[in-house]
Amino acid sequence: MFIATAVLSVLLALAFAGAGFPKVSGxxxxxxxxxxxxxxxxxxxxxxxxxxxGAVGLLVGLWVGVLGVAAAAGLALLMAGAVATHLKARDTPKDSLPSLVLLVLSAVTAALGLAAL
Structure with a gap:
């Protein structure tokens, strides 16, 4: 189970870091x-x-399990907000799908990490 959690954590960390830096830089x-x-x-x-x-938390969570679970849960909540924002704006399903996929993957990562504690 650790391998699945580790792989998901690294992939999600890359995805969230890649999504976060353009937002921070404006x-x-x-x-x-x-x-x-x-x-x-x-x-x-x-x-x-x-x-x-959250991306950093996922990576550190590979050594400190509870931090990884917290980071994954926090990112899942963040993506739940993103999905809600897309729905409120009546965005197309194609544009909403990445947020939904990241929500599901973050929730699965949190669940796997929690099971491993």
Missing amino acids: KDDMAAQLGRLGVPTGLMRVIGALEIV
Whole structure:
């Protein structure tokens, strides 16, 4: 079970770090995309920072299990908010799918990590 948790944690850390850095740096295309969903620029940077901190937490969680579970659960909650934001904005299923997939994978990672504690 540790191998599955480790693989998911590393993949999710890469995905969330890759998604978080453009938000923190305030890239214009990211601001436009999130602005279309009604997310202000200041909140975009907070979301990006949470994604980066969560990614670090997933990696550290490979050695400190409870931290990995907390990071995965936090990222699942963050993605639940993202899915809700996409639904509220009546976004297309194609645009909402990445958030939903990350939500499910984060929840599975949290569950696997919790089972291993």
